[in-house]
Amino acid sequence: MNKIALEKISYGLYIISSFKEGRFNGQIANTVFQITSEPPRVAVSINKENLTHEFIESSGYFSVSVLKQETPFPFIGNFGFKSGRSIDKFNNCSYKVGKTGCPIVLENSIAFMEFKVIDKVDVGTHTIFIGEMQDGEILEEGEPLTYSYYKMVKKGKSPKSAPTYIKE
Amino acid sequence: MNKIALEKISYGLYIISSFKEGRFNGQIANTVFQITSEPPRVAVSINKENLTHEFIESSGYFSVSVLKQETPFPFIGNFGFKSGRSIDKFNNCSYKVGKTGCPIVLENSIAFMEFKVIDKVDVGTHTIFIGEMQDGEILEEGEPLTYSYYKMVKKGKSPKSAPTYIKE
Numbered sequence: 001m002n003k004i005a006l007e008k009i010s011y012g013l014y015i016i017s018s019f020k021e022g023r024f025n026g027q028i029a030n031t032v033f034q035i036t037s038e039p040p041r042v043a044v045s046i047n048k049e050n051l052t053h054e055f056i057e058s059s060g061y062f063s064v065s066v067l068k069q070e071t072p073f074p075f076i077g078n079f080g081f082k083s084g085r086s087i088d089k090f091n092n093c094s095y096k097v098g099k100t101g102c103p104i105v106l107e108n109s110i111a112f113m114e115f116k117v118i119d120k121v122d123v124g125t126h127t128i129f130i131g132e133m134q135d136g137e138i139l140e141e142g143e144p145l146t147y148s149y150y151k152m153v154k155k156g157k158s159p160k161s162a163p164t165y166i167k168e
Numbered sequence: 169m170n171k172i173a174l175e176k177i178s179y180g181l182y183i184i185s186s187f188k189e190g191r192f193n194g195q196i197a198n199t200v201f202q203i204t205s206e207p208p209r210v211a212v213s214i215n216k217e218n219l220t221h222e223f224i225e226s227s228g229y230f231s232v233s234v235l236k237q238e239t240p241f242p243f244i245g246n247f248g249f250k251s252g253r254s255i256d257k258f259n260n261c262s263y264k265v266g267k268t269g270c271p272i273v274l275e276n277s278i279a280f281m282e283f284k285v286i287d288k289v290d291v292g293t294h295t296i297f298i299g300e301m302q303d304g305e306i307l308e309e310g311e312p313l314t315y316s317y318y319k320m321v322k323k324g325k326s327p328k329s330a331p332t333y334i335k336e
Contacts, residue, residue: 005279005304006202008234009210010314012178033199034174034332035213036293042177043211043296045203066176111173121289123298125204128211130291136173146178146314 011147015065015079015105016044017095018055024090024103027052028080030147032064040133042115045126051084056129060117063102065109067145075108076150099135110142174332179315183233183247183273184212185263186223192258192271195220196248198315199331200232208301210283213294215329219252224297228285231270233277237311243276244318249327267303278310294331 017026031045044062046053056062067076079089094107100114115131185194199213212230214221224230235244247257262275268282283299315332319325326332 001301001303002305003208003301005234005281005306006208006210006301008180008279008306008312009182009200009202010178010180010312011201012176014177031201031203032177033179033201033211033213034177035199035291035296036331038293040171040174041291042174043201043213043291045201045211066173111176113173119289119291121287121296121298123203123209123211123287125206128203128289128296128298130289130296133169133171133174135169137170138173138176144176144178144316148312 013067013071013076013145013147013150015067015109016046016052017063017065017103017105018052018059018061019101019103020055020058023055024088024095025051025055025084026079026089026103026105027084028076035130041118041130042113042133043128043130045123045128047126053127056117059101061100061102061134062115062117062129062131063098063100063104064113064115065105066111067108068110068140069143069145069149071108071145079105106139110140110144111138112136177332179332181235181239181244181313181315181318183235183277184214184220184224185231185233185271185273186220186227186229187269187271188223188226191223192256192263193219193223193252194247194257194271194273195252196244203298209286210281210299210301211296212299213291213296213331215294215331217329221295224285227269229268229270229283229302230285230297230299231266231268231272231280231282233273234279235276235313236278236308237313237317239276239313247273274307278308278312279306280304
């Protein structure tokens with residue numbers, strides 16, 4: 001069995017955000033996909049140890065910001081490799097509060113959506129949250145950042161600047 | 169609310185196959201994603217009306233073939249826009265039977281994986297099947313076909329039964 005086969009699955013890159021008791025948090029995720037068109041629903045897989053998981057569990061809502069291809073590395077690093085337990089990720093980041101109460105990252109995003117959690121599945125280390133769409137808009141024209149593009153570009157970086165962002 | 173925002177989610181294109189009582193069937197799907205790495209598990213959203221749904225329910229197994237970027241249209245049409253109830257999709261198609269008993273499409277595929285269904289979620293028109301990886305191999309080097317490439321470059325369409333179908 002060659003697990004590398006799993007790496008041939010294609011993804012985008014997104015910021016998933018939620019809230020709890022007046023606090024906001026968001027994290028990078030690649031595992032977002034639409035599951036039904038009527039009504040519009042998506043699924044997202046979130047690690048149980050992440051603060052965003054706790055916030056989604058608490059509020060019952062999450063937002064998805066679709067990152068654009070040109071998204072700079074430090075921006076991804078801020079949301080992807082740091083914990084909201086030690087920093088406020090929304091400090092110095094352009095965002096708005098959506099209809100659901102979720103923060104929505106606008107910076108480097110070509111579109112956003114908001115979802116109400118209608119079901120969830122325990123799959124071990126992660127929970128799959130099933131969300132029904134409450135709102136969504138296109139923010140600007142442009143290509144979405146794909147996970148393969150991100151990995152390809154990452155390989156081009158020198159190791160010296162990489163340690164902050166590579167956790168594997 | 170602009171549902172077009174959902175179209176900014178990135179996907180690949182895959183053939184999902186299964187079996188029932190000596191019969192094989194497969195279908196195109198774009199909604200495949202990995203949900204945990206240990207153990208390796210994926211989720212896939214399948215329309216309840218599709219024959220492949222019936223076969224996965226019956227056998228408890230499914231395979232995923234990752235299509236390559238150069239996959240010709242008629243090949244996609246055969247698996248994506250026709251029903252296994254009226255034709256044998258594996259006639260004139262290169263495939264093998266895997267460890268799980270599932271047929272595995274080899275033609276136009278850069279990798280395959282086989283999964284045992286360990287859970288499922290009813291999400292209305294579709295079921296999300298959660299599968300644990302049983303086998304998988306890389307078949308050839310190459311770029312996976314992405315859904316956006318299929319839609320933009322190849323001007324491909326989605327059938328009405330697709331999770332990402334949007335009325336025009």
